[in-house]
Amino acid sequence: MGERASTRIERDSFGPIEVPADRYWGAQTQRSIELFRIGTERMPEPLVRAFGVQKKAAALANMALGELDAKLGAAVVRACDEVISGKLVDHFPLLVWQTGSGTQTNMNANEVIANRANEMLGEPLGQRKPVHPNDHVNRGQSSNDSFPTAMHIATVAEIHDTLLPGLARLHEVLQAKATEFAGVVKLGRTQLQDAVPMTLGQEFSTYATMLGEDEERLKEAALLIREINLGATAIGTGINAHPDYAGLVCRRLAEITGIPVVTAPNLIEATQDCGAFIQLSGVLKRVAAKLSKVCNDLRLLSSGPRAGFGEINLPPRQAGSSIMPGKVNPVIPEVVNQIAFEVIGNDMTVTFAAEAGQLQLNAFEPIIAHSLFKSVLHLTKGCVVLADRCVDGITANRDALRASVERSIGIVTALNPYIGYAHATDVAAEAHASGRGVAEIVLERGLMTAEALAEVLRPEVLTRPRALPARKLA
Incomplete structure (x- = not known):
């Protein structure tokens, strides 16, 4: 020492x-x-x-x-x-x-x-x-307008300079995977049960779209944060500040930062209300929930490698067990899941802190700032590591995916317009009980010709809308 x-x-x-x-x-x-x-x-x-x-x-x-x-x-x-x-x-x-x-x-x-x-x-x-x-x-200042103004400036900057670029990077990589997997047919699932065919590209495009929506919601939330109360001084009355100070200092802030900040129309209200931070925190929670959902899906789709879904392969990043040799875990999605849990908890903290304000001041802004900046920082890092260390390296088990469609009972849904719901239900039940294929049973029952059935059940056709023939079902 x-x-x-x-x-x-x-x-x-x-x-x-x-x-x-x-x-x-x-x-x-x-x-x-x-x-x-x-x-x-x-x-x-x-x-x-x-x-x-x-x-x-x-x-x-x-x-x-x-x-x-x-x-x-x-x-x-x-x-x-x-x-x-x-x-x-x-x-x-x-x-x-x-x-x-x-x-x-x-x-x-x-x-x-x-x-x-x-x-x-x-x-x-x-x-x-x-x-x-x-x-x-x-x-001409008080902590009661200086501290929240600094919060507003820093928050807007962090959203635009760090989180939005991080989200954009993940969005870009997910969209690239959607394009790469556009022709990979697989079976969709609802409630973890077999549903109808889709493409792996369609699945990844939904993730890209979800995050693209959140980029727009973040931009909207940042607009609310641009409103500041500098010039309010102690409680919003502007005591000890020059009459022209609030307007002028706002213009100077805009010039220095490039952020088009505006003076709140009611400084007394702005000094006690943290509604803009609640709004932003809610959007951060929304981003976190969607990221977590994506990571849940990636963990499920890559589960196995022999006894799970095994539809996609995540790039291996580290040994997964101290006792089971060769085990590799989905470590990147798990990390991002944990970030999401933290952000959701931070939102609760922000909500309580904003609600607890009394009379002319909210006296819990440090914990609001701490929670928001943690959420922004960790979400940013999570997006980048998920994009670069996981999604960018995902590969598809194409043959296994196509085979799952061909042996699926769920493709019977596509036969509803041709053989009717009742016949389709009977076919599905027999296929499930016997282990036989849907097409085999339909042909055996004479419900459709082989040519018609082959056309309807082409996997590529099953993954998009198509015009149906006008016919009266038996």
Whole structure:
């Protein structure tokens, strides 16, 4: 163990406190470190970067309105740029587990930016001058509009920059498999029982379509997140902010991020309502449920290799057992299933946190942020690993699939328009009881000619709509 790093003294309303000498945070951050020793989950880095964006926009707006000295404001902006770049991420040590309004994280940002700005101006750390964390960096703001605004900015960015590309990658690979397997005939199933023929390509195209739909739902949810409450200050009345600040700071945010953020029409409502986060979390849950369904199917279709469905082969990735030699498990789908379970649980957390808000503020936003960013990150990684380490390498057991169609009782469904439901039911029952083929029994009973039967039961014909002859059934 090395020697303990030297410290400096910083002060707040509770008095002096020792802070590591080489850290840019101050007294309030240090008190939070010592008070909330719960878990290890730090505030997500995208949220930290978004605080840099939010504070930069505020400084630019306040300078333009004459509320912040140009020299001090310029130093604040330069410090904010370092936060945005990630250079100062190690100076944001706070955990998710803190006051529900995110006040400590907001003050962490104020203290880091103020101390760094003062250092740029040639002043020592910890003096809180000439740049003061509250009077200058937090000018015209409250944790109650700063923290949610940072959440909104970071969330929109993460959706567009990470999750949507991840989903698009999986969508692309699934669609490629749908094309590759377009001519592979197989038997469909309902309630795990034999149904009617389809192609493996049709099966994979449904997975691609499901995820394509969710890409659109995510884009719609992100539109709601673009509405911010910056300028609301404490409860939405805008106390201590310049009358023109809310509109101007919103424009500055849009310029910095490229995100077309808009000021909420009712800032009091926006300061207490987390409905947009509930909506987004619900869409993330929807994505998770669909991904899990796809993985369930892949595990079933690849089950075996001798005593299961054995219709497709997943690329082997690692040994599956410490006791059974040669066993290979569907490890990638299993991982993604577990991610889905977590995301569904995170949605419940977000729902409860949003519901628990009281009066003019929701005081549970840190856990909302933590849950959302975990879901976005893990879903993104899950989509990419499923696409690249599993779906892209799937192969089909083509001969086995075709044989299952040819010996299936389910193909009798295609005979309904020709021999009637009653005859088809009798044929199915006899085929099941005797183990004989459907075609053999139909011909034996004289219900159809061999030529007509062969045409109707062509597997390729069975997998798409076709015009039926107009005839009266016996």
